[in-house]
Amino acid sequence: SQQGEEDPQALSIQEGENATMNCSYKTSINNLQWYRQNSGRGLVHLILIRSNEREKHSGRLRVTLDTSKKSSSLLITASRAADTASYFCATDDYGNNRLAFGKGNQVVVIP
Amino acid sequence: DVKVTQSSRYLVKRTGEKVFLECVQDMDHENMFWYRQDPGLGLRLIYFSYDVKMKEKGDIPEGYSVSREKKERFSLILESASTNQTSMYLCASSLWGFGEQFFGPGTRLTVL
Numbered sequence: 308s309q310q311g312e313e314d315p316q317a318l319s320i321q322e323g324e325n326a327t328m329n330c331s332y333k334t335s336i337n338n339l340q341w342y343r344q345n346s347g348r349g350l351v352h353l354i355l356i357r358s359n360e361r362e363k364h365s366g367r368l369r370v371t372l373d374t375s376k377k378s379s380s381l382l383i384t385a386s387r388a389a390d391t392a393s394y395f396c397a398t399d400d401y402g403n404n405r406l407a408f409g410k411g412n413q414v415v416v417i418p
Numbered sequence: 419d420v421k422v423t424q425s426s427r428y429l430v431k432r433t434g435e436k437v438f439l440e441c442v443q444d445m446d447h448e449n450m451f452w453y454r455q456d457p458g459l460g461l462r463l464i465y466f467s468y469d470v471k472m473k474e475k476g477d478i479p480e481g482y483s484v485s486r487e488k489k490e491r492f493s494l495i496l497e498s499a500s501t502n503q504t505s506m507y508l509c510a511s512s513l514w515g516f517g518e519q520f521f522g523p524g525t526r527l528t529v530l
């Protein structure tokens with residue numbers, strides 16, 4: 308069963324703006340990961356945040372984690388056309404012994 | 419540079435054919451996964467393997483089987499392809515079960 312659920316499902320922004328997307332999950336986790344998928348390609352790992360971390364940065368990416376609300380957000384600052392992609396969150400689903408991916412969040416950055 | 423390769427980017431098969439999708443990783447990872455991806459449904463796990471000759475069913479194993487005879491290779495088999503198996507198939511590997519997964523480029527399979 309899918310744990311992570313991203314929100315909003317689709318986002319269209321102008322180049323240079325920030326893009327924020329959220330992920331909620333149902334059960335306790337140790338880690339939460341974010342992935343990017345460019346059209347028609349495989350997923351690429353962006354960042355992993357542990358349950359004892361509240362915020363993590365990687366370049367123009369900022370991820371926050373609120374375990375009390377069982378949610379995470381991914382912020383892309385100063386977006387570029389190349390950021391156009393689908394973004395997935397994934398949580399460790401120990402009950403089913405695998406990662407659980409959300410359905411994805413499509414971001415379109417308009418040049 | 420770490421790499422997961424899949425045998426084909428595009429594949430067209432006929433209903434009833436036996437189809438083999440091959441995945442190879444060069445990172446000496448223990449864990450390998452097969453997903454299918456359909457619009458609106460996200461990634462769905464078909465099978466995964468945490469060791470050579472070991473396999474475990476995912477969420478949608480019906481109509482599929484897998485083989486892992488060597489650590490670096492994980493094959494997905496469609497025993498008798500059907501049109502509802504038309505999809506994008508993604509292979510991934512990871513060092514540990516819940517760690518970062520490295521994905522292949524995907525195989526877009528069309529069953530006519």
